[in-house]
Amino acid sequence: DAMVIQNPRYQVTQFGKPVTLSCSQTLNHNVMYWYQQKSSQAPKLLFHYYDKDFNNEADTPDNFQSRRPNTSFCFLDIRSPGLGDAAMYLCATSPGDQETQYFGPGTRLLVL
Amino acid sequence: GQQLNQSPQSMFIQEGEDVSMNCTSSSIFNTWLWYKQDPGEGPVLLIALYKAGELTSNGRLTAQFGITRKDSFLNISASIPSDVGIYFCAGPRIQGAQKLVFGQGTRLTINP
Numbered sequence: 693d694a695m696v697i698q699n700p701r702y703q704v705t706q707f708g709k710p711v712t713l714s715c716s717q718t719l720n721h722n723v724m725y726w727y728q729q730k731s732s733q734a735p736k737l738l739f740h741y742y743d744k745d746f747n748n749e750a751d752t753p754d755n756f757q758s759r760r761p762n763t764s765f766c767f768l769d770i771r772s773p774g775l776g777d778a779a780m781y782l783c784a785t786s787p788g789d790q791e792t793q794y795f796g797p798g799t800r801l802l803v804l
Numbered sequence: 805g806q807q808l809n810q811s812p813q814s815m816f817i818q819e820g821e822d823v824s825m826n827c828t829s830s831s832i833f834n835t836w837l838w839y840k841q842d843p844g845e846g847p848v849l850l851i852a853l854y855k856a857g858e859l860t861s862n863g864r865l866t867a868q869f870g871i872t873r874k875d876s877f878l879n880i881s882a883s884i885p886s887d888v889g890i891y892f893c894a895g896p897r898i899q900g901a902q903k904l905v906f907g908q909g910t911r912l913t914i915n916p
Contacts, residue, residue, distance in 0.1 A: 698846075723902050734892060734906035735847070742902060782846050791835045791896035793904060795846035 695719070696796035698783050704802045705773050713768040713799045715783030722788035724766040726758060729780040729798070741766060742788060770801075778803045806831045808893055810907035818915050823880040825910045827893030836869050836876040837894040837904070847892060851878070880912075888914050 697716045705711040715724065723742050727735035739748045741760045755777070757769040770777055780800050784793040810827050817823060827836070835854055839847035851862050853869035853876060860867055866879045880887055893907040 696846075732890070732909070732911070734908055737903060740902065780844075784846075786902055788902065791902065791904065792837060792849065792852050793894075794849060795839075798844070798846045800844065 696783055696785055696794055698781075698796040698799050700799060701797060702800050702802070704804060705770075706804050707775065708772045711770050711773055711801065713770075713781050713783075713801070715766045715768070715796055716764050717783075717785045717796075718764070719785055719787075719794065720763060721785035721794075722763075723786040724760060725782075725784040725786070725793065726756075726766070726768045727782040727784065729782055735782055738768070773801070773803045775803050777801065806833075806895075806897055806905050808895060808905055808907035810891075810893055810910050812910060813908065814911040814913070816913045816915065817883060819883060819885060821883055823883055823887070823912060824877060825891060825912075826875060826877040827907050828875040829895070830874065832873040833876075833895035834873065835896055836867070838865075838867050838876070838878050839892045839894060841890045841892065841909075843889070850891075883912075883914055885914055885916060888912055 699714045725740040726738045729735045738752045755771050760766045780798045782798045783796040786793045808829050837852050838850045841847040851867040856873050857871050858869040864881045890909045890911050892909045894904040897903045897905050
């Protein structure tokens with residue numbers, strides 16, 4: 693089945709220790725998104741790629757970076773995680789010719 | 805900017821009851837999306853609405869795109885325990901911008 697895959701599902705890191713979260717898709721969608729979601733809140737968009745074009749949200753901290761080496765994969769790098777970065781991180785994809793987005797299962801990040 | 809207001813914020817119902825929730829905005833939306841999020845998982849698309857006045861069903865779920873294009877509602881008939889979760893409405897920030905704005909969510913709790 694075509695899908696959005698996120699690994700790992702749970703990630704524990706130490707304060708200040710860089711961490712990378714992964715997302716892959718078999719939908720062949722042009723657009724890939726990274727969201728941060730904190731408890732009981734709506735997802736908050738960090739950035740997205742339309743093909744290779746990177747689009748950063750104005751309020752996304754510099755601590756968050758992203759890479760999209762090819763159509764299928766997209767990575768979220770947190771350079772120096774703080775306690776406030778503990779959250780669920782959601783990857784989503786979209787075909788690009790419509791607004792509907794399809795989400796992965798998420799990676800829950802814990803910062804110790 | 806565009807905002808989506810969902811109500812109610814939470815619902816506590818008995819199994820078997822029908823559920824109704826809605827999403828309103830002061831801005832016009834050309835697409836309405838309804839997602840369900842289970843605890844610890846990513847949002848799953850339930851229904852997508854693309855035309856004013858459209859009424860679409862997905863099993864026990866029914867959603868309508870308001871005729872003014874400023875609201876949408878989601879109904880669940882004969883609720884069952886697996887309906888528990890948070891329901892989000894969403895719509896494109898700007899037509900063709902590939903970004904969504906989300907409502908605050910409606911948390912549904914079902915007493916067996």
